[in-house]
Amino acid sequence: MLRWLIGTIALSMVATGALAADPVEVHIGYLGHAGVKSTLSLIEQPADNDGIAGARLAIEDNNTTGKFLNQRFVLDEVKVKDSDDVAKVATDLAGRNDYIITDLPADALLKVADALRDRGTVLLNAGAIDDRLREQDCRANVIHIAPTRSMLADALGQYLVWKQWKRWLLVVGSHDQDKLYADALRRAATRFGAKIVQERTFEDTGGARRTDSGVTLIQRQMPVFTQQAPAYDVLVAADESEVFANYLPYRTWDPRPVAGSAGLVPTSWDAAHDQWGAVQIQNRFVKLNMRRMTALDMQAWTAARMIGEATSRTNSGDPKKVIAFLKGKDFSIAAFKGTRLTLRDWNLQLRQPILLADGRMVVSVSPQEGFLHQVSELDTLGVDRPETKCKLQ
Amino acid sequence: MWRRCLLTGMLVWLAATPASAFVAYVSNEKGNTVTVIDTNSWTVTKTIKVGQRPRGIEFSRDGKFVMVAVGDDDTIQVIDTKTQEIVDTLPSGPDPELFTQDAAGKTMYVANENDNTVTVIDLEKRARIGDIQVGVEPEGMTISPDGKILINTSETTNMAHFIDTSTRQIVANVLVDSRPRFAQFKRDGSELWVSSEIGGTVSIIDPVKREVTGKITFEIPGLRNEAIQPVGIGMTKDGKTAFIALGPANRVAVVDGVTHKVLKYLLVGQRVWHMDFTPDEKYLLVTNGVSNDVSVIDVASQKVIKTIQVGELPWGITIAQP
Numbered sequence A: 001m002l003r004w005l006i007g008t009i010a011l012s013m014v015a016t017g018a019l020a021a022d023p024v025e026v027h028i029g030y031l032g033h034a035g036v037k038s039t040l041s042l043i044e045q046p047a048d049n050d051g052i053a054g055a056r057l058a059i060e061d062n063n064t065t066g067k068f069l070n071q072r073f074v075l076d077e078v079k080v081k082d083s084d085d086v087a088k089v090a091t092d093l094a095g096r097n098d099y100i101i102t103d104l105p106a107d108a109l110l111k112v113a114d115a116l117r118d119r120g121t122v123l124l125n126a127g128a129i130d131d132r133l134r135e136q137d138c139r140a141n142v143i144h145i146a147p148t149r150s151m152l153a154d155a156l157g158q159y160l161v162w163k164q165w166k167r168w169l170l171v172v173g174s175h176d177q178d179k180l181y182a183d184a185l186r187r188a189a190t191r192f193g194a195k196i197v198q199e200r201t202f203e204d205t206g207g208a209r210r211t212d213s214g215v216t217l218i219q220r221q222m223p224v225f226t227q228q229a230p231a232y233d234v235l236v237a238a239d240e241s242e243v244f245a246n247y248l249p250y251r252t253w254d255p256r257p258v259a260g261s262a263g264l265v266p267t268s269w270d271a272a273h274d275q276w277g278a279v280q281i282q283n284r285f286v287k288l289n290m291r292r293m294t295a296l297d298m299q300a301w302t303a304a305r306m307i308g309e310a311t312s313r314t315n316s317g318d319p320k321k322v323i324a325f326l327k328g329k330d331f332s333i334a335a336f337k338g339t340r341l342t343l344r345d346w347n348l349q350l351r352q353p354i355l356l357a358d359g360r361m362v363v364s365v366s367p368q369e370g371f372l373h374q375v376s377e378l379d380t381l382g383v384d385r386p387e388t389k390c391k392l393q
Numbered sequence B: 001m002w003r004r005c006l007l008t009g010m011l012v013w014l015a016a017t018p019a020s021a022f023v024a025y026v027s028n029e030k031g032n033t034v035t036v037i038d039t040n041s042w043t044v045t046k047t048i049k050v051g052q053r054p055r056g057i058e059f060s061r062d063g064k065f066v067m068v069a070v071g072d073d074d075t076i077q078v079i080d081t082k083t084q085e086i087v088d089t090l091p092s093g094p095d096p097e098l099f100t101q102d103a104a105g106k107t108m109y110v111a112n113e114n115d116n117t118v119t120v121i122d123l124e125k126r127a128r129i130g131d132i133q134v135g136v137e138p139e140g141m142t143i144s145p146d147g148k149i150l151i152n153t154s155e156t157t158n159m160a161h162f163i164d165t166s167t168r169q170i171v172a173n174v175l176v177d178s179r180p181r182f183a184q185f186k187r188d189g190s191e192l193w194v195s196s197e198i199g200g201t202v203s204i205i206d207p208v209k210r211e212v213t214g215k216i217t218f219e220i221p222g223l224r225n226e227a228i229q230p231v232g233i234g235m236t237k238d239g240k241t242a243f244i245a246l247g248p249a250n251r252v253a254v255v256d257g258v259t260h261k262v263l264k265y266l267l268v269g270q271r272v273w274h275m276d277f278t279p280d281e282k283y284l285l286v287t288n289g290v291s292n293d294v295s296v297i298d299v300a301s302q303k304v305i306k307t308i309q310v311g312e313l314p315w316g317i318t319i320a321q322p
Helices: A002-020 A052-069 A086-096 A106-116 A149-162 A176-192 A214-226 A278-289 A295-314 A319-327 B002-016
Strands: A024-033 A071-080 A099-103 A122-125 A142-144 A167-173 A195-202 A234-238 A258-260 A265-267 A354-357 A362-366 B023-028 B033-038 B043-049 B054-059 B065-070 B075-080 B085-090 B096-101 B107-112 B117-122 B127-133 B138-143 B149-154 B159-164 B169-175 B180-185 B192-196 B201-206 B211-217 B233-235 B241-245 B251-256 B262-267 B272-277 B283-288 B293-298 B303-309 B314-320
Touching: A024 A052, A024 A086, A024 A295, A052 A071, A052 A278, A052 A295, A052 B159, A052 B169, A071 A086, A071 A295, A086 A099, A086 A106, A099 A106, A099 A295, A106 A122, A122 A295, A149 A176, A149 A234, A149 A258, A149 A265, A149 A354, A149 A362, A167 A176, A176 A195, A176 A234, A195 A214, A278 A295, A295 A319, B023 B054, B023 B065, B023 B283, B033 B054, B043 B303, B054 B096, B065 B096, B075 B096, B107 B138, B107 B149, B117 B138, B138 B192, B149 B180, B149 B192, B159 B180, B169 B211, B180 B233, B192 B233, B233 B272, B241 B272, B241 B283, B251 B272, B262 B303, B272 B314, B283 B314, B293 B314
Parallel strands: A024 A071, A024 A099, A099 A122, A122 A142, A167 A195, A167 A234, A234 A258, B054 B314, B096 B138, B138 B180
Antiparallel strands: A265 A354, A354 A362, B023 B033, B023 B314, B033 B043, B054 B065, B065 B075, B075 B085, B096 B107, B107 B117, B117 B127, B138 B149, B149 B159, B159 B169, B180 B192, B192 B201, B201 B211, B233 B241, B241 B251, B251 B262, B272 B283, B283 B293, B293 B303
16 A cells, blocks of 8 residues: 555656656747749649748647646747848848757858858758858858768769669759769769760750640750760760750660650659668658658758757757757768768768669669778768868868 | 597487477578478478568467468468368468467467557457557567566567456556567576667566566677667576577677676577577577578577578577477
8 A cells, every 4th residue: 555655746846847847949940032933744743832841741740748747839920032132131141049940042041051150050051052162162050961062963874883873964053053073973874884985965045944835845955965976875964954855865866765864864852762661751741741751851851850859869959959969970960871870080071872764763772882981981972071171161 | 449439329328319309490581482481400301482571470289380470461370280281361461470379379469560559369269359459660579477567578669568357458558779679588487588689789677567667788899889779688487598689780699687797799690580499499590581591599508509591581580398
């Protein structure tokens, strides 16, 4: 009887203890840009909540875990227009939140990083793939979840070389980011022993992406554009601007596969990815958002989960402690890629395997077997420590 | 000469004598089959077609049935061990992966990956009698030797949840390393071991204090750290020796159950998942997911003695009397 009584008292004490403490509230801002880009393929047209939807799922996941630890996570979503003062919007957002996940172009991201530097708010870059943000323009208060162009290009390059498709016909769009992607692809070719047999530029002459009789015209244009090429194994297209690459498969003069911005595409996530428990997050995502999960969704999910993971590990709502843990050597995150993801300490880039997807299936996952590295095979993708131009400050 | 001949003859005879006569059932995740292995001849005696994506597999306590979770069909199928045919299904809840039973074989607890719950099933009535909300992506399931505490691990929440089996309430949550996949108590109940696939460790938990008291880490020369991904755990009844499957490291670690020191690594097939002992504990069978085979480990000599080809992507295994 006495024992029973003591047991009951102890139990009620435990219960009150849990109730008495206020939950740790973690506020995460999401700073995205308004307006979505037009894609050539209707099914690739991003949803209005592209990215944010992934962050929302991570908040749910964090809160499921948080209920056992008395931690609660809240997402504060803001979108900026090109005409807005992004630094001011970000400063307001930083006033209400401990961390900010960003999906911004490189210049806007740098403005925000510099505006928030003194107040110590850490940004998690989920959207920008520019190498310069991790190299000459790196910032100590920006953690990069999105892979870089060079990581994506290397992932593709390794596979094409493994496949013995070493002669590339490189077709580059006329916009700046297309040229940056082409730079990364050239670098990959040099690193892994592929040869670019010829380069062609596809000029963007403007025009609508969707017309009622588009196919007829494209069917005539693309073979002509790709004819009289030297012998090649694969056409590699650099077209981040969505002007021509998706018109190439099945329409090249020579019967050759297409890769890069169309055909076999390197990406951090694909709706068809089902290995390493990925089906579970794909199902959760579809249930919550009524659509399939994109690469940007996954990058935002990973960013918000990193905060959740570090908060549960440190059992703390103090952003200083959480960030120190994220930057420390004990941090790693599971993200359905078959291996733990960690941060490169020299530029705060998340190491990650890259999927190669064809729009229906995941064809392969890089790094490929045989590409070795003394520290982590994931560092065979992108700019490695000895080559970095980043000095974190 | 004569003597040597005799000796060899005797050895052959010894080897041929049925050391054990048990039956192993292996679930083949991609093949949608269960492979039946005779542990006397080490041959495949039957391949049973089952539902979509069979993973967790276990004998019923009375040994009459084998239950296999077929996740993509959202059910658990029941195989009659006499006829080796599917005779029934259990209402498991969505996407069942691993499950455990109480000592009496009356209640079954199932981890449902898709909706963050553990489903409770009355095995006699074949009826679902309750759900317990747990963390994100529940996976590992085990019951304490005294039957009072059910353990569930959740892969994205990274916890071992302690659930009181009488009240079906969570009474404690212990944080472990990333992606905890499998949990096992020592037979005497003194320790709970939890493997973390992505974290690369096995946490030793004190079940009374409900805290992590130690961690087993692994280092294999020439192998990158990220490839070491602990999953299945097998412990001898005396608690002295443990075997831990290390996934894509293609090795099983042999660990001293008392000091928690890694004694050696046994090279097995590719992406080693789960394991089970023959009831006499002479042999340990491990499933190799990528190489589509099962490795047989001689427990006493700690050596891999045989490999048996099974179906596509073998995952779980259970062994008992025929």
